Amino acid sequence: MAEARPTEGLQERPAAGLTRVVHQVEAVDFGERTVYEGGRLTVSPAEAAQILSSPALGEVSVSWASPGSPVRIVKVLDAVEPRTKGPGGGGIFPGFVGPAQPQGRGRTHVLRGAAVVAAGYLPRAQEAVIDMSGPAAALSPLGSTHNLVVEFVPGEGAKWEDVDEAVRRGTLALAARLAEAALDAPLDAVEELPTGPSATAGLPRVGVVTNLQTQGTFKDVFVYGRSFAQALPTLLDPGDLDDGAVVSGQFGHPGLKNPTFMHQNHPVVAELRRRHGKDLDFAGVVISPEPVDADNKQLISVHAARVCAAAGFDAALVTKEGGGNADADVALKMDELEALGIVAVGLFAEMAGTDGTGPSVVVPPSRATAMVSTGNYDDQLVLPAVDRALGGTTVNLVDLPATEELRLPTAVVYCSLSPLGWGHLRCEAAV
Amino acid sequence: MKAPMTKIVHYINQFFAGIGGEDAAGSPPVRVEGAIGPGRRLQQLLGDDLHIVATVHCGDDYASGSADAVQEILALVRQDDPDLVIAGPAFTSGRYGLACARVAAAATEHGLTSLAAMHEDNPGVDEGGAATIVRSGVAAREMGSSLETLAAAAAIVAGGEPLTNEQGRLGRPRRQVVRADRPAAARAVDLVLARLGGDLEATEVPLPRFEQVTPAAAVEDLAQTVLALVTEGALVPEGNPDRLESARATRWLRYSLDGIDSLAPDQYGSIHGGFSTVWANEDPHRIVPLDVARELEAEGAIGRLHGEYLVTAGNGTSVANARRFGVEWAADLRRSEVRAAILTST
Structure with a gap:
């Protein structure tokens, strides 16, 4: 009698690993149908409005903001890179567009050079600005993409929580739909x-x-569509970041926030992948909540360090999201990692005051000392006047019309101090 | 030819001027001829070429409690058209250090060479602006050595030379923003590899040092004590009439509690940008517990509730500003005879 092989009867699994199929967006337009052809992405506003429609939303409109144009986007909420894994999304953005199941395998089509950007008033959202031209454009990853800006008015009697949810779902669905237009198009790169x-x-x-x-x-x-607030730190397949398993609904500290777009293109993950097999072995991604109280910060930090130890990390980079409060989450984790013998490096935006003379870090680590600077939160910028503003008509912080010349701290420019390490800003000691 | 004499105006607080201690902390600025208090010994150390022509003294609460006070002091300092302004030594005294640093900073802004002396943990170190700050001892028992360091530093800066760290200069170098060749993610991986390779010193951000705040002693007789409510929870009257910032606050505000027993949700709300204000706005007492404070006042558990609450927004606030608010609040409350405060934090 032949012995049954242990693997008999198991379904064939798709190969491990993810392939990004890249389609570059060079030009954008509106038209009757949503089409991607020869590098040009044409969007049907009617279809976009239909995808975004929800009982929680009143009128919804879309506009293009392209690199180099005299356009400012204010009250920026989330930004999403158009991606899909197949018709209907094929599982992309699990928990929102696709079912709540891990992804990160197979092929993912990417419309590189484009983004869907939601902009408008929500409670608790701090004023966030993207300039498509002028000196601030280079400070934001969304200053060099063709942005389909989604503006909305709340539905009559709708609760703000429901408006937030509807904008998030609509933005993700629209991003998936735009990428679907490229499913059969010639590709520019395979990664x-x-x-x-x-x-x-x-x-x-x-x-x-x-x-x-x-x-x-x-x-x-x-x-995977669930609030991460009550979760414990966990390993996440890096491919799941590419496929939109981590979605941002966090609208504080614009310079220090990580929108969905940045999780999809996580710069530290990209760098670790690039150097994998050369300088290092990419050991994995641990995601962790940032609790608000000290006891839980401590618990979560010890736990995160133990997850890294269990995963066999020799070293870990620690990234944050938010203002000074979130410095504690990085500092505690760095210290707990080093206590377990795991080398730790943190990425910190400095909060050194407008003149650069204040202490840089609100809560510094005590054992771990290696930190990379992503710029000064308080450094003042002058943004020249623009022709057109999207997302709102005024800039809250300074109470000025959104198209005027603005003096703003770097902190207000979207992702300018990216805690995920996207930017080139850095502080050094003045002589 | 003999070099012309250097004219110095010396700034000190009410205590070292012999006016009094905390009881005289509210005394306004006064100019007197020549050197007094520690200035006498300083003058001996300075020799003949550097001459203290006048001393300006002021109470610590008065001097550190408002920006106007510094301008008043500066006006008195400028009467003698000095070549050099010296302030302190303030040791670790927070209000005095702040006043010394601000007087020196303001004088520097007016083109006067200035030098403040204090301990490295004094909050004033961060407020010196472009003025030079020189190290002093921890407390007045180290007056002798502190004055020697100060006199040596005075001779150097009076000669137009910059003071070096080795010569006792304090203060961290200003952080200036530059554009790096490579993104932060790539530099962070470099730093990980350097640290794995045994370089434990490498960092782009020097570790800041924070002073440890020693809690004040327990209040002895609460039933005789004036109690204040203060908060960083950004609770303001409806409509935020004074436009308190919801993040990166640069100032604080005061609102009267006179004749008010409770804070109605339709009259007060939090504009803090760092937490969900839903529950705060449902019941503002969650931020400023006026209701319970009034009960305690009625029961006689506290002597009296202070007639106003002090408020700012603690959200992305620079440490320098936060520290300044703390010192200003302490001075302001002391002047109002408040001896205990409840600081609600969010």
């Missing part, structure tokens, strides 16, 4: 993402701990 240990022996295992700011409605982050 095979590494998976598993590299073939090179003896490299240090380096991972990343990414803190997600989870402080209740309008300041929350979703993983």
